[in-house]
Amino acid sequence: MSLELPIGAPRDCGDCQIRHRAVCARCDVDELAQLDEIKYYRSYEAGQTVIWSGDQMDFVGSVVTGIATLTQTMEDGRTQMVGLLLPSDFVGRPGRDIAPYDVVATSDIVMCCFRKKPFEAMMEKTPHIAQRLLQMTLDELDAAREWMLVLGRKKAREKIASLLAIIARRDATLKLANLQGKMEFDLPLTREAMADYLGLTLETVSRQISALKRDGVISLEGNRHVTVHDMDRLLEEAGDDSDGGILV
Amino acid sequence: MSLELPIGAPRDCGDCQIRHRAVCARCDVDELAQLDEIKYYRSYEAGQTVIWSGDQMDFVGSVVTGIATLTQTMEDGRTQMVGLLLPSDFVGRPGRDIAPYDVVATSDIVMCCFRKKPFEAMMEKTPHIAQRLLQMTLDELDAAREWMLVLGRKKAREKIASLLAIIARRDATLKLANLQGKMEFDLPLTREAMADYLGLTLETVSRQISALKRDGVISLEGNRHVTVHDMDRLLEEAGDDSDGGILV
DNA sequence: CGCTGCATTGAAAACACTCAAGACCTGTGG
DNA sequence: CCACAGGTCTTGAGTGTTTTCAATGCAGCG
Known part of the structure; x- marks a missing residue:
């Protein structure tokens, strides 16, 4: 064959x-x-x-x-x-x-x-x-x-921060980089897909991303490329313990 | 020993x-x-x-x-x-x-x-x-x-109805009863536990239970004993397909 | 150039939350 | 038997967050 x-x-x-x-x-x-x-x-x-x-x-x-x-x-x-x-x-x-x-x-x-x-x-x-x-x-x-936990108890801003943290973490393990300070990655999802993941509307996703940008937690290059300036700050925004929370 | x-x-x-x-x-x-x-x-x-x-x-x-x-x-x-x-x-x-x-x-x-x-x-x-x-x-x-799905996309009333449906379903399989018409069972959870399950506050849980009672979907005897008058109606309230939705 | 799809922004409305008071229930002790 | 305490639940009023609806911005592409 x-x-x-x-x-x-x-x-x-x-x-x-x-x-x-x-x-x-x-x-x-x-x-x-x-x-x-x-x-x-x-x-x-x-x-x-x-x-x-x-x-x-x-x-x-x-x-x-x-x-x-x-x-x-x-x-x-x-x-x-x-x-x-x-x-x-x-x-x-x-x-x-x-x-x-x-x-x-x-x-x-x-x-x-x-x-x-x-x-x-x-x-x-x-x-x-x-x-x-x-x-x-x-x-x-x-x-x-x-x-x-994210779906049931976190606020919109925390949800977005959580998702960004997850993606950053995954990206880091892939590149064998560590999870501190500045991090850069591409979002693999549209705003709508992010909304469907987080139990939000795409408008709320957009607004909260803009807010995180305005507050200096992240920057965007185009719609998909994200720079996290300080990973610890992002984890704070996510409402997680600074040690990373998610499963040991 | x-x-x-x-x-x-x-x-x-x-x-x-x-x-x-x-x-x-x-x-x-x-x-x-x-x-x-x-x-x-x-x-x-x-x-x-x-x-x-x-x-x-x-x-x-x-x-x-x-x-x-x-x-x-x-x-x-x-x-x-x-x-x-x-x-x-x-x-x-x-x-x-x-x-x-x-x-x-x-x-x-x-x-x-x-x-x-x-x-x-x-x-x-x-x-x-x-x-x-x-x-x-x-x-x-x-x-x-x-x-x-319940946590991310359902409204408070639908969440409560979903939880009641789950409990009713479990109770029915236990008693080998079927899932139609009138059903009676005890809630195994406090309002607070229900709230923690559904991502709500206990006040919202209480209000929505009262609303379902007012609208004739259920009756209560004491705080824990529930009568569902028509299971199909409850499933409608839960936003599920009438066939029961949950896993085949 | 004017599509089309994706993203942002604004204003008003809906929804659930917070805070607060009071009702109900159950078990305990007088 | 009653009164009372403590936990649980209900209800109300006001507030805050997210959604909804609608308009606009922006990029890639025929």
């Missing part, structure tokens, strides 16, 4: 950038070979819906490159983001047929997909996959609980 | 009411015997804190009877409940030493505790435990995401 690989997809698992963080992180060579049998790459363009809530799911998989979101929508159109999927994050739930959320590509993305039935079968036999998935799920649960 | 068993604790696993739903649900007789070696029962009184956020955790375990809550508190005292622990729910995370949340007994409770180190060791060897824990964690994650 000479299917064309989407750009950004690795030649094989040895090449794979997300290999050590994804659901297959603990797998040995044999197990990777088995996975290889049931996997395929697929790419989606920015804005495309990967999975519709309510649809049959016949694959699970990992985000290889790009960013996707998990969202819920009420009948009247109010929507809440319930997950932000970054490279190495897992999509889908073994044992469930119907997707409970929309998965939408925020940027162009590449997914490493596994056919669901054989993946489930394999999970029964190889504990390495289930063990890693458990770890990842527990991490996601912690992140979800952190967000519940 | 003739330690006195807390009232409500089962004589042995065969007797245990939560056995088929707890983390040990898939274990066979051998595995249960192993677990028995490292387990002990402990009871807490209503209002007691079971685990303090930031503390060393040296056990994990299951709620056997009663209700407990998982809460996060900000420096200025704002608190957000991030989990409601019912009988069979699991407390603690294998692989983590420091508790990230407060666990508080809402009623008198009995816990079945496992010493952490040996439990972790056992998890490595017996897939049945890890598999069940994965299922439970995925369910919790779904519940958390459902709550993110």
